[in-house]
Amino acid sequence: MENPEIIIKLTPDEALVLSDWLEQVQMTDLSRQIDDSAVWAPLHRIAGTLDKLLPGVFAADYAERLEAARRRLRPALNDSASDDEDADA
Numbered sequence: 718m719e720n721p722e723i724i725i726k727l728t729p730d731e732a733l734v735l736s737d738w739l740e741q742v743q744m745t746d747l748s749r750q751i752d753d754s755a756v757w758a759p760l761h762r763i764a765g766t767l768d769k770l771l772p773g774v775f776a777a778d779y780a781e782r783l784e785a786a787r788r789r790l791r792p793a794l795n796d797s798a799s800d801d802e803d804a805d806a
Contacts, residue, residue, distance in 0.1 A: 730786035
């Protein structure tokens with residue numbers, strides 16, 4: 718018997734950055750890019766779950782926490798340069 722649910726594991730940094738992006742999608746004109754209304758149900762569910770699980774979302778230093786998480790998730794400039802060199806080889 719198959720598991721009826723899909724479980725996605727995220728690091729706290731990934732969850733924080735994704736939560737912020739989902740909020741932007743839901744609250745801005747970016748939402749016009751989603752042409753299938755069925756997509757909204759899982760997006761709202763994911764966003765709601767992240768909001769409940771991330772205590773930092775409502776913290777006074779949220780912007781600083783978010784930027785720190787983004788920095789940690791971005792590949793280092795040296796990493797991307799060595800990836801480019803590997804692709805050329």
